[in-house]
Amino acid sequence: MIALDVDGRTIQVEAGITVLEACLQNGIFIPNLCFVKTRKRPHASCRLCFVEIDGLDRPVPSCTQRVRDGMKVRTDTEPVRRLQRSAFKLLMSTHICTPRECPTQGRCQLIRTAKLLKVSLKPSPLERLERDVDPVVRLGPLVHYPYRCVLCGRCVHVCGEESGHGLLTFAKRGFNTVVATFVSEGEEGPCAECSACVGVCPTGALTLEAPETAESEEPGRAADSGG
Amino acid sequence: MHKLDPEKRLALLAEEARKRQAQASREDVPTLRIVMSTCGLAAGAAETRAAFEEALERRGLEARIVAVGCLGHCYAEPLVVIHHPASGFPPLCYYNIDPGKARMLVDSFLLDGDPALEYVLGAMVPNDLLPAVTDFPRFSMEQRVVMEHCGAIDPHSLDDYLALGGYGALATALGRSPGWVLDEVARSGLRGRGGAGFPTGRKWRLAAEAPADSKVVICNADEGDPGAYMDRTIMESNPHQLLEGMALCAYAVGAEEAIVYVRAEYPLAVRTIQRAIDDARKAGLLGERILGSDFSLHIRVFQGSGAFVCGEETALIQSIEGRRGMPQHRPPYPVEAGLWGRPTVVNNVKTLSTVPAILTRGAHWFRSIGTEKSPGTAIFSVVGNVTHAGLVEIPMGTTLRTLIFDVCGGIPKKKAFKAVQIGGPSGGCLSGDFLDTSIDFDSLTEAGAMMGSGGMVVMDEDSCMVDVARYFLDFTQNESCGKCTFCRIGTRHLLLILDRITKGEGREEDLELLDTLSRDIRDGSLCGLGKTAPNPVLTSLRYFRDEYEAHVREKRCPALKCRALTAFYIDLDKCARGCDACVGCCPVEAIFTTRGRKKAIDQELCVKCGECVTACPPEYDAVVRVSPAHLAPIIERPQPSEGRG
Amino acid sequence: MKDDARLSEEETMLRSIEAMLPRFEKNRAQLIPILQAIQEEHQYLSREAMRLVADYLEISPSEVLGVATFYNQFRFHPPGRHQIKVCLGTACHVAGGDIILENFERKLGIREGETTPDREYSVERVACVGCCALAPVAVVDDKVIGHMQPSKIEGLFLQFDLQREQEKAREAGEEADAQAGS
Known part of the structure; x- marks a missing residue:
């Protein structure tokens, strides 16, 4: 076990884990979406888990840093919060869902993050961005809601690397990136319905259940009802 | 069997090459060197060549036509160098030779001995008869280290390279030790020419010291920066120099496998480098037990499939492994764990092509060129609103003013200089106030631009800086891999804001929003592409804020460029x-x-x-x-x- | 519904892909070279072609889809007989490359990334072909054309039209010959 100082509090953790895990294990919440313990190399794509570490001149994602004995970590400095709020606003400018219809029943990581950062779920001053995707997409036996998806890649990871099914992939590139599959609609493909992907999705964008009601399929209207 | 050391073996190869060359060229037969790299071909070099061949045949004349690589003088393409010994003239460089002029030259010069001086740019060597190109600033102010033989030799001829002493540095190194190469490169102070300027010697040392059974050298020729094409030119004009540089790197770090990662958009470069690899292998300069030593190296070509982000080394490696080219978090750096987890050196074409000269002429010589912290030369493709556009190799430390106005002839059509964009989508736009900035890694970064891959676009008064920023953001958001939040979504927002400003729909608060969002993307992105993507916005906001304000407040585009306004x-x-x-x-x-x-x-x-x-x-x-x-x-x-x- | 001609065209293509696959090592690293070879030969990657590649390399077809859709190089629909690529690199942008692109689009009545209904022409934009000193540049059927102007576009299509008429005349001639011969 080694000791590190987080926001002035000393915590004891096992060596070799990341700063993010160390904090989460000790009840210190750091917003995060893409972290999966079983990844060999940190994905570091959601850009929410920033912290400041003594000796480094700028905030770094805590999922990329291994704990060291005597390490000093700050999770709530102004530069950290600035980047977190900015990343959060960016995500919310493409995420169309409201707490009322959120299928995670309050466990959505985005709602939790908004509370911590003390910001609304609206993207302002940024505008909401149009994405060229359908509101509901069938991925083999799975039902996917691209407007809720934050492209954290957890589902792709557990489906491919962990369970070896290889149903899910990222397709296209850049702003048009989507979670997709080669399997055509109605076909099962290599899916074992293990629901590992459903379990790791932080925003309720994947289910094995039948598509929801028509209301939520119209992102425009859902967006107007506010967050 | 009699065992020769590598240098003696190479001397024999060079001797044979010179003999073959002597047989091929006869004193009484004129030689026509036609620049046939991609830009020459785009300007019509193939038609010019066909016209020469046809005219020669019609007149029953004998002449040797050699397709050479790029001289860097793209403004004068198609370029032809004619050496007609019987005429008494030195080799003459002709510019803008279309098929009509080609037919005329066969009649007047080759047949009648009249060199048609109105089409001559200059003689290739100093002489008593007429001015030589070497006296022109476009030639004399350049200092060519990497591009020394570009355009002079036949890129498809290993003999041409050997006759000039090619592979000499490799032979010398094989006779000494990897440590000698490492020391010499470190002492030279060479910094990576791919953009960031990391010390090459240090990178190689890290890879050499990494414990592993097998290591890899990758030449990054995924020149995706729009506006830069020197890597393509080097591969098309002198491929063996690059291969020699790669062999030296592999020898120094202990790699037996190397890959040239070339964009598939450069078909001629792919063919040229592949042929050079095959020729070198046949001659024993690559492959097993090179020049009789214990060192073996296999080089292959991998074609990049068109993704700008693959210029980033971790994304490039992903792509060779057959995956989506998405950058990975560093560390681990490729020198520790790169391709297939093996220590991997990723170097740019220019960096590797510089190495043979450093080892041949010494680290001390290299340090005598350029500045203390950025030794050597820099290659820029100077394009846009500039008189003598093309590739220029100058010593580091030259000022932007010298490069643009003295070497490249300034702005055409009597227009005023407005800005110079350096470093492509990752770089910045500098205003006239920065013309006296020295060209080196640190000065350019300090000014807000960056060396990048060497693309330099000169802009006159008719260029709109908001439009240029919008152009670059359009490019980067298109090329973002989509992995991290800031780059995927942030650059899209920047583009939308710039879009509405250029359409006259900008709002007062947009300028502030552009500024803060740019800073967040710079500080928060995962890889170099995202971190530098806002540079065109940040620099133009800083140096040309009045133009943004005119667009937003008066719905006016001062350069009369934005079409909606x-x-x-x-x-x-x-x-x-x-x-x-x-x-x-x-x-x-x-x-x-x-x-x-x-x-x-x-x-x-x-x-x-x-x-x-x-x-x-x-x-x-x-x-x-x-x-x-x-x-x-x-x-x-x-x-x-x-x-x- | 696909017509029979197209169907058999696709079958021929798949058979030729099957025949060429053994040239490559069964190794994940061969994925991109294989996709490039298929496109080089057949101009695009069909869904079934991607499935063949996945089976050959023993990876999931989803992964092939993920990789193929990431790179600009790969197309998923057959392009036109004449491929027009307009360079929009920096130098070309400054020199009015967008106006050249617009002219092609207007002339053909399609947007960039599309193919004309008769499958004669397709237009796309490319980032930079590295001929910046000759901006604006377009690549027509692998031939790089420098210093593009709207008037050159007119000339280009005139040439294509002429070519097509000659072909038609030749075909008609051959048919007539055949008939005369029989």
Whole structure:
């Protein structure tokens, strides 16, 4: 076990884990979406888990840093919060869902993050961005809601690397990136319905259940009802 | 069997090469060297060559035609160097040689001995008869280390390279030790020419010391920066120099496998480098037990499939492994765990091509060029609104002013200099205040631009800085891999904001938003692409803020570039009655005849392509461009009955 | 519904792909080279072609889809007989490359990334072909054309039209010959 100082509090953790895990294990919440313990190399794509570490001149994602004995970590400095709020606003400018219809029943990581950062779920001053995707997409036996998806890649990871099914992939590139599959609609493909992907999705964008009601399929209207 | 050391083996190879060369060229037969790299071909070099061949055959003349790589003088393409020993003239460099001029040259010069001096740029060597190109600033102010033989030798001929002492550095190194190469490269102070300027010697040392059974060297030739093409030119013009550099790197770090990662968009470069690899292997300069030593190296070509982000080394490695080219978090750095987890050196074409010269002429010599912290030369593709566009190799420390105005001849058409964009989508736009900035890694970064891959676009007064920023953001958001939040979504927002500003829909608060969002993307992104993507916005906001303000507050584009904010109209006082020049060229039939039998533009139909400006005869010069658009006078189209009457 | 001609065209293509696959090692690293070879030969990657590659390399077809859709190079629909690529690199942008692109689009009545209904022409934009000193540049059927102007576009299509008429005349001639011969 080694000791590190987080926001002035000393915590004891096992060596070799990341700063993010160390904090989460000790009840210190750091917003995060893409972290999966079983990844060999940190994905570091959601850009929410920033912290400041003594000796480094700028905030770094805590999922990329291994704990060291005597390490000093700050999770709530102004530069950290600035980047977190900015990343959060960016995500919310493409995420169309409201707490009322959120299928995670309050466990959505985005709602939790908004509370911590003390910001609304609206993207302002940024505008909401149009994405060229359908509101509901069938991925083999799975039902996917691209407007809720934050492209954290957890589902792709557990489906491919962990369970070896290889149903899910990222397709296209850049702003048009989507979670997709080669399997055509109605076909099962290599899916074992293990629901590992459903379990790791932080925003309720994947289910094995039948598509929801028509209301939520119209992102425009859902967006107007506010967050 | 008698065992020779590598240097002696190479000496034998070079000797044979020289013999073959001597047999091929006869004193009485003229030699025509035609620049046939991609830009030469684009300018029509293939047609020029065909015209020469046809004319020679028709006249029954004998001449040797050699296709050479790029001289860097793209403004003068197609370029032909004719050496006609019997005429008494030194080798002459001819510019802009189209098929007509080619046929004429065969008749006048090769047949009658008249060199047609009006088409000569200059002699290739100093002489008593006529000025030599080496006296022109475009030549004399350059210092060529990497591009020394580009355009002079046949890129498809290993003999040409060997005859010049090629592979000599490799032979010497094989006779010494990897440590000697490492020391020499470290002492030279060479920094990576791919953009960031990391010390090459240190990178190699890290890879050499990494414990592993097998290591890899990758040459990054995924030149994706729009506006830069020197890597392509080097591969098309002197591929063996690059291969020698790669072999030296592999020898130094202990790698037996190397990969040239070339964009598939460069088919000629792919073919040239592949042929060079095959030739070198056949000659024993690559492959097993090179030059009889214990060192073996296998080089192969991998074609990049068109993703700018693959210029980033971790993304490039992903792509070779057959995955989506998404950058990975570093550390671990590729020198520790790269391709297939093996220590991997990723170096740019220019970096590797510099190494043979360093080892041949010594680290001390290399340090004598350039500045203390950025030794050596820099290669830029200077393009845009500049007289002598092309590739230029200058010592580091040269100022931007010298490069743009003295070496490249300044701005054409008597226009004023406005800005220079350096480093492509990752770099920045510098204003005239920065013309005295020294060209080196640190000074350019300090000014807000960066060396990048060496793309330099010169812009005159007619370029709109907001439009240029919008252009680059359009590029980066298109090329973002989509992995991290800031780059995927942030650059899209930047683009949308810039889009609305150039359309006259910008809001006062947009400038602040651009600034803060840019800083967040810079500080928060995962890889170099995202971190540098906001540079074009940040620098143009800093140096050309007044242009942004004019767009937002007055809906005016000061450079008259943004189409939504400008309009064309025809000055009726200047327009000539009965002249029809503009009517035919308008692609949308927006030009009509007024009651006074002059011309006017239907603002509803006009797409603002500017064709009518070009078409209007200079003696009238009647087409006017204005911004904001409402300044254009509205002229009603006459009713059909009136028009006829 | 696909017509029979297209169907058999696709079958021929798949058979030729099957025949060429053994040239490559069964190794994940061969994925991109294989996709490139298929496109080089057949101009695009069909869904079934991607499935063949996945089976050959023993990876999931989803992964092939993920990789193929990431890179600009790969197309998923057959392009036109004449491929027009307009360079929009920095130098070309400054020199009015967008106006050249617009002219092609207007002339053909399609947007960039599309193919004309008769499958004669397709237009796309490319980032930079590295001929910046000759901006604006377009690549027509692998031939790089420098210093593009709207008037050159007119000339280009005139040439294509002429070519097509000659072909038609030749075909008609051959048919007539055949008939005369029989």
